[in-house]
Each structure stands twice: as C-alpha cells, then as structure tokens.
Amino acid sequence: MEQAALTFREVSAGYKHRKVLDNVSFSVMEGEFVSLIGPNGCGKSTLLKTAAALLKPLSGVVELFGQDVHRIKPAVRASLLGVVPQKIESPMAFTVLQIVMNGRISSMGRWGALSSSDHDLVERSMIYTDVFGLRDRYFTELSGGEQQRVALAMVLAQDPKIIMLDESISHLDINHRQEVLQILMNLNREKQMTILLVSHDLSLSASISDRFLLMDSGRLIKAGIPAAVLMPDLLSSVYNCDLRVQQDPYTGNLQVSGAVDSLNRRKKLNRSVHVIAGGGSGIELYRRLLIEGYEVTTGVLNRLDSDAEAARALNIEVVLEQPFSPVGNEAIAEALKMIDKADNVILSQVPIGSGNLVNLQLASEALKRGKTVLLAKGIADRDYTEGKAALQLVNGLLTDGAIGWQSIQELMLQLQQHSHSGQ
Amino acid sequence: MGMNDSGICRDNSFTGRSRIRAGLRIVLFFAAVLLLLALSMLLGPSGIGIPDLQSPSGSAIVSLRFSRLLMGMMTGAALSASGVVFQALLRNPLAEPYVLGVSGGAGLGATLSILGGSGLFVTLGLPVVAFIAAVLTLMLVYGIASQGSSGHPSVYSLILSGVIVSSICSSVIMFLVSTASVEGMHNVIWWMLGSLQPVSSGQQLLSAALILGGLGGIWLLSPRLNALALGREMAHYQGLHADRVLVAGLLFATLLAATAVSLSGMIGFVGLIVPHVMRAFFGPDNRKLVPLAALGGGTFLVVCDALARTILAPIEIPVGVVTALAGGPFFLIILQRRMKQAWIA
Incomplete structure (x- = not known):
C-alpha cells in the first residue's frame, strides 16, 4: 500500500441539469479492498462513471495512480482500471470466448488480431473465474451468476490494476454472490488487485473489506474501517430506517440487520x-x-x-x-x-x-x-x-x-x- | 496477472472442434457463392446457357450479363454490409438503412439530382449528392432523437425518428415526381423501382471506389464494433473511443447505403435480412461477418437479378420484387431453424 491508486480531489460531477456528486474527496490505496455503500440514488454509480472518465467532473480532479484520468489515453486507462457493470447485455449470440476477448480490444492490432500473450491473458482470466468450460456457450444462455463471472473474466482480461464493481453482485443469489466475492478476495490477497466494490450487502462487505466509504445524497459522509462506519445511529439516519449492528460471536463479523417490525410496535x-x-x-x-x-x-x-x-x-x-x-x-x-x-x-x-x-x-x-x-x-x-x-x-x-x-x-x-x- | 505459464495457456486451439466446423462452413459458403455466380451468368432473357462467344451478339450478351453481375455484387454487398453495421451499432435487429431514414435521404438526394441535373453531373454527381443527402438525413434523425436526452439518444427514439424522417423523404419524392416533366418522371420512377441496368462506366468506377472504401473502413472498424455490441459504456471502459467508433461506423454505413441507392435505386430487404441470415450461419463476430455478409448480399442480389430478367423474359421484373418474393420465404425458413444464432434478444 505505498501509493494511491484512485484519488478524488474535491470532485463535483453530474448531468446536464443535475449535480449528483458534491465535493467528494477520498483516496483508495494500491492493494486495498474498499466497499462503497449508501442508499439507492446517493451517487455511487455516478462516482464510478466519473472515476472511469465516462463523466467529466464539473469541478475537481480524478487521479489514477497520480495522473488526471482525463489525460490518460483510453487504451492505457483500460490497462489501469476495469469496470464490471451491474449487468452486461449482449444482444447477439456472442460466445463466452468472444465476450471475454473484448477485454483485449484496446491492444488488438489493426485487423483485430490478438498476440499470443493476449490469448494467454484471456485464457487465464477464464480459468481464474471458472468460465473456461463455458467458452463456446452463448453468453445470453448462461445463468446470472455465470454471466457475472464472464463479465469479471472480460474485465480481468484487461489486466487492470484496479477493478470497480457497480452493484454487480447485488442481484445474484447468495451462493453465486459468495462465489464472485471469493474470486475478488483472491485477486485482492494474491495479486494485490485494488478493488472498489459498490455494495448493498453491508454484512458481506464488512467481512471482506479493508475500508468502507459511506455516501449519502452525493456526499461522502464517512470513510474508515467497517467497524467505524457501521454505526447504528449513522446508518439509521443515512438509510432512513432502524438498523442494528451486531457482532457475530463466532466469527467476529459485523452483521447489519433491519428492524422492520419496530415500525408497528412503536406506533x-x-x-x-x-x-x-x-x-x-x-x-x-x-x-x-x-x-x-x-x-x-x-x-x-x-x-x-x-x-x-x-x-x-x-x-x-x-x-x-x-x-x-x-x-x-x-x-x-x-x-x-x-x-x-x-x-x-x-x-x-x-x-x-x-x-x-x-x-x-x-x-x-x-x-x-x-x-x-x-x-x-x-x-x-x-x-x-x-x-x-x-x-x-x-x-x-x-x-x-x-x-x-x-x-x-x-x-x-x-x-x-x-x-x-x-x- | 503474474500467473505461471501453464501448458494449457500456450495452446491456442481451445476452440478446437467448433473452429473446424466454422472453417468448413466458410469453405462451403465460398463454393456456393462461386456456383451461384456462375449460374447467374447462364441466365438471361436471350435464353439459358452460354451464348456463342464467337458471334458479336453472343459476346455482347456475356459482357452485359457480367456487368449486371458487377452491379449486383456492388449494390448487394454495400446494402448488406451497411445493415450489419447499423444492427451492431444500434444493438437492434430492426436497424437497417431504410429504418434510419438513410436510404430515404439518399433517395431524395438522387431524385433531386436526376430531375435537376443533366449529363455528366448526373452520372458522376449522383453518388456524391446521395451521400451528402443521406448524411444530412442521418444528422437530422440523430438530432431529433437527441432532444430531451442527455446527448445520447436511445435506440428507440432513433428508430422512431428515422421512420418519421424516412416517410417525409418519400412524400417529398412523390411530390417531386408528380410535378416533374414526363421524361423526368419516367427516369425517377424507373430508377426508384430498383434495377441493376448498368449505369455509365464513369459512375460504376466511382461507385466501386466508394463501396470498396466503405467496406474497407468497416472491416477496419469491425473488432471495435464487437466491443460496442456490449454498449457504449462497456466499450469505453475497455479503452475505446466509443463515440468516435460510433460516428465512423455510421458514416461508413451511410456511405455504402447511399452509394447503393444511387447506383441501383431503392432495393429493400437485402440490408435487413441478409445480415441476419449470415449471422445465423457464421455468428455475430463482425470481423468475419462484415466480409461474409458483403459477399452473401452481393451474391443474393446477383441471383435475384438473374431470376428477374429470366423468369418472364422478355419482360423484366424489378429486382426488388424478386428479393422479397423469392428471398423472403427462403430466409424465413433458415431464420426459424437458427433463430437463436441469428439474434438472441
């Protein structure tokens, strides 16, 4: 963790008539596993888009390894930063292999030829995410969990230093979610991959993240280790409902749970x-x-x-x-x-x-x-x-x-x- | 990723059997193309078979059939390849030059230039005027569709405004035709029905150059078109100038469609259906699909033209009629059996 991988310096960003990010500043260090949390519509996706230079900040600077992200050539940017979206949709009958190959698109030659080291990367990524056996299947025919692993393989094939995931696992059922998280953890622990995960599963994120970033209404309101961010009062005010945080007596993991029934009882x-x-x-x-x-x-x-x-x-x-x-x-x-x-x-x-x-x-x-x-x-x-x-x-x-x-x-x-x- | 090179990683034959099958399919396709092209050289209003090459009339017939073959190859290849690109860029199975108003705009430009110009200007200026009109139409469609969105129009609004602009263009063409002189009316209607009657050699050369340029440009773009199939954002994340690829692709596809329209009039169906059939057989990888669809579209149109001039000889049926009447049922059967490979929605 010598160097900052991703830095936001007083960044405000948004769309034509709507400012979404309001003066956000933070750094993610190289090799860190950070979860970005906050209620729906608080600006998490906008933050990722801004980090990936898809949106230009209205003010402030986004830096990737110390360089302004908007001055980095797209092909170089893709070798530093990969984004796994919520869901990728392939309208045509592309095979898994063809989809994963897209990860090497920016290093392809004029005629779309891949070098053998490109092929190796594609293959390794597929093995790592356990989709190698699916390589000739049609992407659209796969289950949600398999599709998400293919998406991850495609992004891994970019060979990036940071991976950002935009609620990519929220809609998976629990075993597939564990599976993808396990892959992410391995990448982080074994290969020092920096990971920024937008997550709605606070308990799961708490068990694997080094740090939490908590957002609310376009602002970053708290950053720190999971135990410091997962405070019942703080969460309850941000998520606008009663939340409890408990420590699992066996694993020591933090568990966040809602208290829906208290609504009726109190009233x-x-x-x-x-x-x-x-x-x-x-x-x-x-x-x-x-x-x-x-x-x-x-x-x-x-x-x-x-x-x-x-x-x-x-x-x-x-x-x-x-x-x-x-x-x-x-x-x-x-x-x-x-x-x-x-x-x-x-x-x-x-x-x-x-x-x-x-x-x-x-x-x-x-x-x-x-x-x-x-x-x-x-x-x-x-x-x-x-x-x-x-x-x-x-x-x-x-x-x-x-x-x-x-x-x-x-x-x-x-x-x-x-x-x-x-x- | 710093992993050890294991044996399996050096082996690039991991697509193995399916790759051989795909290769075999391509060989068969090329054989079919050659066969069909040869067959079309045998068909014509003067009779079926090879005419006597020694006689002047015989060699004239052969050279006429050959130049119609060239016209058909150029037009069909251009329409089909442009359909591939529109479908890939808009990620929609309905996208094609007609739906987006590109053909309509090119048609309007061509009509104006047929009615207004004369002599050399018509023959050489036609493709250029058609292209300019098509680009202007595309910009208009894009502009209308962008209203209210934050810069990037949705596919649905693009197609909707394309259909609207397209019908406006055809109304204007109708109006121009109805107020034109008898001779002008005759020229425009003859051209609009769609026909592969050879145009002047100057226009043929110019069109050939434009079409080759367009096809080459698209082929160069084709690996990037694959990345755009996952959407603009994903292509951006993977290190592409997504918007540049989009604009370049649209321009090349428009160039192809406009040149085809100026060359042979309004021939429908090829730009929409041939790409789907080719995709059903060879998969959606645009690196393969672009050249194969160009070849397939060209051959299809050549065969249709051979039928059009032979079936009711000496009467010639407009080739656009044959493309849909004969090709429609044939392609429907293919697509029904291979719907999944053609387009999973």
Missing part, C-alpha cells in the same frame, strides 16, 4: 377515533389515522359510498345504511354506540345535504356526551341543506367547544395535543 397507540365522512372525503383520513396507530370506526355511511368501500378494504368497523336512503334510527343508535367507545370524533370535509344532515346531529350529540369533536372548516361551501341548516349547526358546535381543522396535518397535531391534555 400502536391504544386510542380510538370515530370518523364521520362520506363521498370519498374519508379515505385519506382513514389511511393517515391507521398509519399513525389509531383505532378507527366510521359511519353512518351509505352502502356503495366510496368511503364505505374504503372502510371495508381497510378493515374499519363501519355503520351502514341502504344506498340513496336517509339515515334511519337503527343506524343512528349503532353509530352512537361507536361514538361512546371512541376518544375523539372527527368530521371530514363531507358535503352536507338533507340526507346526511343527521350525521352533523351525531357530532353534536358526541359533543354533549363529552367527546372532543374535530370539525373540518369551510362548511359554508359544502352546505347543500335548505336554509343553510348545516352551517348553523356547525357554528353552534364550534361555539360549544368543537375544534376546527383545515389540513390533515393540522388535524393530526390537534389529535396528539388533545390526547396529551386529555390523559
């Missing part, structure tokens, strides 16, 4: 709300309330109402009335039972006409029974009753202590505040 609230809705005004309310962890009941709704459909789909308890009919006494009694069990009653932005005016009366009954009632504001625009009966009722409720809300966000805040003061 269980033991509070119930009754929603008075209709005409589709309840769907978004139901969804948000359920996500926030409330128990939800709703009604009275007419059968066939889109809110009734949504409630059924979301497994919400609901009081129903026949389609296109005024709400009857039986339904009202049932709804009142639900309201009695609920902590809060919410009135959605439902238009009120003579047919469902009784729902407003339910709300006023709830208020009388000591429930907190949260009313959607702007009833005047949704009042289709004769003589503006709904408007009068709502104004009456507001003066009696009901709370008005405008947006669902505001409603959620008020629900929270109320639950704190109420208990």
